[in-house]
Amino acid sequence: YLRNVANTKQKWSKTDHREEETDDGNDRNFKMCGIWTLNSLPPVLASKVSPGCEGIIISANSSTLSVEGKISAQCLTNRRWILSTSQDPMNFCVFWDPLLDMLTVQVDREEIHVCPSLGLQGSCCTDLSAAGQKMSSVYGIKDGSVHGDLLNSRVMAEYKFKGDTINCAEQFCSKAVQESWGANMIEEAVIQSGVVGRVELPCAQGTVIEMKEDFTGYNVTLPTPGSVPPHVFPSVHLPASLKPAQKKNAKVVCTYYKNSSLFQVQCSQKILEDVVGITVENEIIRNLPEPVRIMFRHADILVSVHMCSSIDTADHELKWREEGCVTVHRGAQETECHCNHLTYFAILVQVNPRRLRHLEALTFITAVGCALSAVSCVLVFVALCRQRRGRLVGKDQSSLVHRGLVVSLFFLCLLFMLTGTVANVSHERVCQFMGALLHYALLCSLCWMAVEVLHTFRMVYMIFSVPPKPWIWYLMGFGFPVLPVVILVSMGNIYGPRTISQSEDVANPYHMCWMRDTHAALLAHCITNVGLLAAVVTSGFIMLFLVVREIHNRTEWRKRRVAFLSIWGLSCLFGTTWGLTFFDFGPLSEIILFLFCIINSLQGFFLMLRFYVLARMQSQSEYATDGSSTGSTRQHMLQTQERN
Structure with a gap:
């Protein structure tokens, strides 16, 4: 998952910064790396993973690199892969993302998805910490490290790690709110989950739509948390021009953020309840011939100045701007935004603005x-x-x-x-x-x-x-x-x-x-x-x-x-x-x-x-x-x- 983040085109152009932050400071994800010394070719990767949270054992001998344990929410696998790499020794890394329930092993340039993503998880096994090591004489794992911190420079036969069961979705949302680019973290997680349809998190909910070759446009009403009546849901019209012409299939993610604290605004403004994020996977969309239409439904704000605004990240700085969007006031409780690009959209309201009479x-x-x-x-x-x-x-x-x-x-x-x-x-x-x-x-x-x-x-x-x-x-x-x-x-x-x-x-x-x-x-x-x-x-x-x-x-x-x-x-x-x-x-x-x-x-x-x-x-x-x-x-x- 962490490697895929580096390959994803980010709207906020902050990929490198956040990847380093994830590796070094985010204990939600697990990354264990080392050098595998072996003498048998072709090498084999073996996995035996089941639901639970007892921990994980990463071991290696002269022919096999093994990953086994009870750490997943839904994944159940017992497989062996013959690796195409034939050099000795070989670098490897084991990645575990509990929110996505995704376990990935990378051996040199070969990547194996031991547990593909099964969507965003609630309860999960995380905070994996070292629980023991077993030494080896010749073959095994050398220079074992976790998140870049060296565990042992000698050749070891196995490393044990134990975990704790937590509400992974709530922890993820709590951390996202504290980060300056938290909304982008949420969107990346939704994209990497691989889900088509409704996606739910405590801090955001949304819909993933697959645009196929015959895509002619799509209307979607975004879900909202709680028991809010359906008539106040924000709705989005996706035009046919949104689908990249060079792709047969593409996914578009519409995310609804009820927690506006993820987005900073000027002291003279505030976000009117909802924020809607729209993105096409691995694409930056600008200058659409037909605009995306976002309908916001809100309380009566006749006495306020409110305009459609979107996030602009020029010079790597988050700014709200009105350019690129046209505000259409449908009534006292409805405002529609016509925008020719994709990013995050909201209605900004002036805080106690001075409205001139006459x-x-x-x-x-x-x-x-x-x-x-x-x-x-x-x-x-x-x-x-x-x-x-x-x-x-x-x-x-x-x-x-x-x-x-x-x-x-x-x-x-x-x-x-x-x-x-x-x-x-x-x-x-x-x-x-x-x-x-x-x-x-x-x-x-x-x-x-x-x-x-x-x-x-x-x-x-x-x-x-x-x-x-x-x-x-x-x-x-x-x-x-x-x-x-x-x-x-x-x-x-x-x-x-x-x-x-x-x-x-x-x-x-x-x-x-x-x-x-x-x-x-x-x-x-x-x-x-x-x-x-x-x-x-x-x-x-x-x-x-x-x-x-x-x-x-x-x-x-x-x-x-x-x-x-x-x-x-x-x-x-x-x-x-x-x-x-x-x-x-x-x-x-x-x-x-x-x-x-x-x-x-x-x-x-x-x-x-x-x-x-x-x-x-x-x-x-x-x-x-x-x-x-x-x-x-x-x-x-x-x-x-x-x-x-």
Whole structure:
């Protein structure tokens, strides 16, 4: 059995790891090996095995290797095999799997099934331990070992082992629950049992179907443990395309797992009762032309977000993903999964998800606001470029900084408008790229707001300092955000499709390309987005207070509309309006959310409005722009900053 495991194609690609673990740490299976010294050819393998649990004796002489004892649940055999191997000495191993009631002897490259599998057993004889040895002079077993541990390096005539009777199925399930790949252990045991039809274990039940040449599809209702009414059983439709074309016969195993502790999920999710595993023996099935259909029947979950998910084992890491499966909501108590591959399937439910009320209204407001802001940013950018003409480079710092901000806001608004469409119609890789690009645009916008704060501080408090080189501003605004995005892309599983549910209709959530709903993505969001946003908003409020305090006595500030537009414009420039996101909790959460969407989606429009109103007021001003009426250089710089 252990050797066959190594030859079985595993969906989780963990064969080598688990075979070593079985040999070294799993006392359910028995493996005794040695070197048989003999002088008679052809050699003979003799067996005499009967039901019971008294133990087993493995012995050898000059012509015969013998295995006898009472260790089986059902196997009864008394046979002799003439071996085809003709060399002296010969390596051999005796394998005993009590769960399958299977005894196998391997002599060099020849393998004899002394006791073929008779299905999965309940009561069995296991935990075989050494009970005695008998020495031989010349012929017998040399270097006898159990699970790789040497028992005796000398030539011995026989080794005795005694066993204990236990409930093998329960012990196997208890161990499988503790293993990281326990579900795969169960599936391997079902495959190796050789049974066609119903298979039962305390931790899993299933059905093995044999697909013959005339296979046209099959519907199976999976059994469930206990006295559960039949109408809640999960059911599976196996399409005709499931059978490998190159094989005349193939077995498909459908396994039902009631114990979801075999499968790990993220802290924000839980498995809705059932897990169904489907596999074709020795095959990896992907991209089926006709999907496998799994119908899950469950309690009423109208208030929950639930989606079909399957296990993906890319990079040898177990992950639940929605890709490859389409969720069809048949009703409040039925969900059908259409999947184009074989693995383990379940309905994942969001644990206490935040479902947005009025999601359609918020989406519409944001889309209109972003569209208006994108157009406004283009107009402001053109105006700033015209304003730049005729100025010296060293005196054009304000225009440069403003242009960087409107460019980043333009791309942020544009990408945000497209993200929903891309998430619904594109491939996952495209959505990952879109999510990374949107994150970069957001970080650029926040960084340029931080640049506005630094530039204003320099204008107000460092009048006579040498202005920084333009490339420094560009590096801070467009260069710095590249670093965290590249790091997150290299980590993998950060960007991709994201689902936002609405309270009114959980079956029709909003899809977008952004950061995934994973622990790693949440941590990255807190560090890069929330951390940078907190720094920008805090510094923006401080700078806004300092600027207002510095220039509130100016003549034009006595006009209310000028004061309002100036404060509002500086608030947008410094990113303080983004601070609303920190108040999105409690009874005012919905009001704050609407204000956040309206104000920040229209940020580009407000900047344009401020720019044109102040420019018009400047053109109508009675005093010159050279600062002669201000009385000081500092007031002149403040005036210039405010007009720019």
